[in-house]
Amino acid sequence: MGLGPRLDLRQSQSLVMTPQLQQAIKLLALSNLEIEAFIAEELEKNPLIEASAAEPGEEGDRAEPMSDRDAGDDGIADSLTGLDGAADDAPLDVDYSAETFHHDSPSDMPSAGLDGSLGMAGAGAGGSGEIGDLQETLTESPSLTDHLMAQAGAVLSGAELLIAGHIVDALDEAGYLTVPLPDIADRLGAPRQQVEQVLGVVQSFDPTGIGARDLAECLALQAKEVDRYDPAMAALIGHLDLLARGDLARLRRLCGVDDEDLGDMIRELRAYDPKPGLRFAPSDIQPVTPDVYVARTGKGWAIELNNATLPRLIVNRSYYSELAGAAQDGASKAWLNESLQSANWLMKALDQRARTIVKVATEIVKQQEAFFLRGVEHLRPLTLKTVADAIGMHESTVSRVTSNKYLSCARGLYELKYFFTSAIQSADGGEAASASAVKSHIGKLIGEEQADAILSDDSLVELLRARGFDIARRTVAKYRESLGLGSSVQRRRQKLLSR
Numbered sequence: 399m400g401l402g403p404r405l406d407l408r409q410s411q412s413l414v415m416t417p418q419l420q421q422a423i424k425l426l427a428l429s430n431l432e433i434e435a436f437i438a439e440e441l442e443k444n445p446l447i448e449a450s451a452a453e454p455g456e457e458g459d460r461a462e463p464m465s466d467r468d469a470g471d472d473g474i475a476d477s478l479t480g481l482d483g484a485a486d487d488a489p490l491d492v493d494y495s496a497e498t499f500h501h502d503s504p505s506d507m508p509s510a511g512l513d514g515s516l517g518m519a520g521a522g523a524g525g526s527g528e529i530g531d532l533q534e535t536l537t538e539s540p541s542l543t544d545h546l547m548a549q550a551g552a553v554l555s556g557a558e559l560l561i562a563g564h565i566v567d568a569l570d571e572a573g574y575l576t577v578p579l580p581d582i583a584d585r586l587g588a589p590r591q592q593v594e595q596v597l598g599v600v601q602s603f604d605p606t607g608i609g610a611r612d613l614a615e616c617l618a619l620q621a622k623e624v625d626r627y628d629p630a631m632a633a634l635i636g637h638l639d640l641l642a643r644g645d646l647a648r649l650r651r652l653c654g655v656d657d658e659d660l661g662d663m664i665r666e667l668r669a670y671d672p673k674p675g676l677r678f679a680p681s682d683i684q685p686v687t688p689d690v691y692v693a694r695t696g697k698g699w700a701i702e703l704n705n706a707t708l709p710r711l712i713v714n715r716s717y718y719s720e721l722a723g724a725a726q727d728g729a730s731k732a733w734l735n736e737s738l739q740s741a742n743w744l745m746k747a748l749d750q751r752a753r754t755i756v757k758v759a760t761e762i763v764k765q766q767e768a769f770f771l772r773g774v775e776h777l778r779p780l781t782l783k784t785v786a787d788a789i790g791m792h793e794s795t796v797s798r799v800t801s802n803k804y805l806s807c808a809r810g811l812y813e814l815k816y817f818f819t820s821a822i823q824s825a826d827g828g829e830a831a832s833a834s835a836v837k838s839h840i841g842k843l844i845g846e847e848q849a850d851a852i853l854s855d856d857s858l859v860e861l862l863r864a865r866g867f868d869i870a871r872r873t874v875a876k877y878r879e880s881l882g883l884g885s886s887v888q889r890r891r892q893k894l895l896s897r
Contacts, residue, residue, distance in 0.1 A: 422747045426754065426798035430689045430707045433748075437709060446718055446741045449709035542566075542573065542608075542678035549603045554596070561588055561596040565609065573608040573675025574616070605674040613672055614638055620670040630655050634663050641667075644891035688806035690759045690814075692770065699763050699770070703752055704806075711748070713741045754791070758799045761785050762817050769817070770807055775839060777832040779821030822867055836867055837877045844883050849893035854886045 415423075428436065441447055540548075543566055550562040564586060568577035579597065583590040601609040606623045610616035617635050621627040630653040634641065640649050641664070650660050671677075691702045721734050762785065768776035782800075786793040800814035819832040843861055847853050853861070858874050878885075884892070 418743050418747075422743075422750070423798065425747055425751050426795065427801045429687075429802040429804075430704060431687055432802070433751075434707050434709075437711065437744075440740075440744055444737050444741055444744075445721075446714050446737050447744065448712050448714050450712045540678065542569065542571075542675050545678055546600065546603055546608065550600065553599065557588065558592070558596050558599075561586060561593055562600055565593075565597055565600050569609065569675060571675055572673035573605070573610070575609055575611050605671070605677060607671060607674040616672060616674070617667060617670050620674075621667075626666065630659070631663060631667075634660075634667065686804050686811060688811055689803040690755065690805045692759070692763055692805055692807040694770070694808070699767075701756060701759050701763060703756060708748075711745060713738070713745065754795065754799055755803065757789050757791075758785060758796055759805060759814070761788050762805075762814065764788075766817050770809065773809065773838075775835050777817070777819060777835045777838075779832045780818050782818060822869055833877070836862065836869060837881055839865060839867070840874065840877055841881050841883070844878070844889070847889070849890070852886045852890045852893065 425433065425436070437449075441449060546566045546569075547563065550559060550566070554562050561582070564582055565575065568575055568582065570576050575597070579593050580590060582588075583593045586593075597609060601619055603609075607616040607619045610619060614635050617638075618627060618632070621631050621635065633653045634649060637649060637652055640652075646657075646660065650657065653660060653663070655663070687707055688704050691700075691704060693700050693702075718734070718738055722731070762780075763770060765780050765785065765788075766778060768778065782793045782796045786796045789796075800818070803814045805812050805814055816834070819834045822833055822836050839862060840858060843853060843858060855871050855874050855878070858878070859869060859871050862869055862874070883889070
C-alpha cells in the first residue's frame with residue numbers, strides 16, 4: 399500500500415455551542431440585578447439597543463419576542479440554535495399589547511389596573527414620581543476609625559495622637575485590640591508606659607468597651623462606666639468560664655452574694671455589648687431583590703416577574719436605516735448587520751429567559767401549594783428532575799433557572815432552591831416529608847420545652863415518630879445543629895441561666 403497525501407471526505411455529527419448559545423445559557427443562571435449589569439454592558443457596546451422609558455402601549459419600534467412555536471418545550475438551547483441566519487431579522491414594529499408577546503401576568507397588559515395585577519411590578523421603579531430612588535436619601539455613616547480619631551483629635555496631640563492612631567488602626571471590627579502593646583511600642587519607638595496611657599485614653603472613648611484586649615476587659619470597661627464595677631462584679635467578670643459552664647454555686651462563693659444578687663448581676667452583664675465596634679461596621683450588605691412575585695387571588699395563584707429592575711429595551715430601527723445608508727465599505731456593513739443580529743438575539747434571549755423562569759416558578763408553586771397555604775411544616779420533598787419532567791425541560795436548565803433567584807410571597811422571601819429538599823420517610827408508610835418540614839418540627843419542639851423537661855435527641859426521635867416522621871437519632875442531631883440549637887445539656891444550662 400503506497401504512502402502519500404490525499405483528501406478524504408468524512409461525515410460526522412457533533413454538538414457545537416455557538417457563542418450566542420453559550421451566552422443564552424449563561425443568562426438563565428443570572429439574577430435580575432446581574433441581568434441589569436449585563437444589559438448595561440450591551441447598551442454601551444451596541445448602538446442599536448436603547449433603554450426605553452415608554453409605557454406599554456405607546457408607539458415605537460420594538461423587537462418581537464419569540465413566539466410559542468419558536469420557544470418549544472425543549473428548553474432555551476433548542477430555541478436559540480437557529481438565530482444566526484438573516485431570516486431571524488423579523489419586523490420590530492409590532493403592537494406591544496398583541497398576543498405575539500408573552501404576558502407573565504395580567505399586570506403586563508396595557509389595560510391592567512388595580513384589579514388585574516399584583517401591585518408589585520412597579521415597586522421601586524418610581525413610575526409616578528412619588529416613590530423615587532430610596533438610595534438617594536442614604537448618607538454614609540462614619541466608620542469606627544473616623545469616629546475614634548475625631549475623639550482622639552479633641553484630647554490628644556503630638557506623639558500621643560500618633561500612638562492613638564496606631565492603636566485605632568489595630569482594632570478589629572468588634573473594637574478589640576488585636577496587636578500587643580509591646581509590638582506597638584517597638585514599632586513607634588515609644589515607651590511602653592506611654593502607649594499604655596494612650597490606650598487608657600482610647601478606652602474612655604465612645605462606644606464604651608472599645609480598645610479592650612479580651613471580653614473580660616470589654617465588660618469591665620462598661621461596668622466601670624455605669625459605676626457597677628464592685629468586687630462582686632469583678633469576680634463575676636473574672637470567671638466568665640464558670641458562667642459559661644453554668645457553675646452558679648461556685649460563682650456565688652467567689653462573688654460572696656446570694657442567688658438573687660447573682661441573678662441581678664448576670665442580667666446586668668447580659669445587657670452589656672460584647673462587640674461595641676460592630677455598630678460602626680460598614681453596612682455593605684445589599685438587600686435581596688425578588689425575581690418572582692407570587693400572590694393568591696380568587697382564581698388561584700398569580701405569578702409575576704419583577705420587571706422593576708430591568709429596563710425596557712428597544713431596537714432603534716431608524717438609526718439602523720440611517721447607518722445602513724451611510725455605510726460604504728464592507729466592514730462597516732458587516733459590523734452593522736452583526737449589531738442588528740446581536741440586538742435581535744438579546745431581545746429573544748431575554749424573552750425566553752422570562753418565559754422559562756415563569757414556567758419553573760409556576761410548577762414550583764403547583765408542587766408546593768401546601769407550603770404557600772399553611773407554612774413550612776407542609777413543605778413537600780421536591781427534586782429538580784420532578785420539575786424538569788413536569789415542564790418538559792432538561793434538569794440542568796431548571797438548575798440554572800433556580801440559581802441566584804428569589805421568590806417573594808405572603809410568607810416571606812425565599813430562594814428558589816429552598817423549595818427543593820430531600821425526603822424523610824413516613825413512619826406509617828404514608829407520603830414522605832420534606833427535610834425542611836422536619837427541621838421546623840424540631841425547632842418548634844425545642845422552642846416549647848420547659849426548663850425542667852429538656853428534650854434529649856432520643857426524646858425528639860420518639861416525638862417525631864409519633865408525628866409520623868421515621869428519622870434516626872444522628873439525623874435529629876444533625877438537623878438540630880444546622881438550626882443553631884445546642885444539645886440538651888447546653889439548653890438546660892441556658893434555661894438555668896435565664897431563670
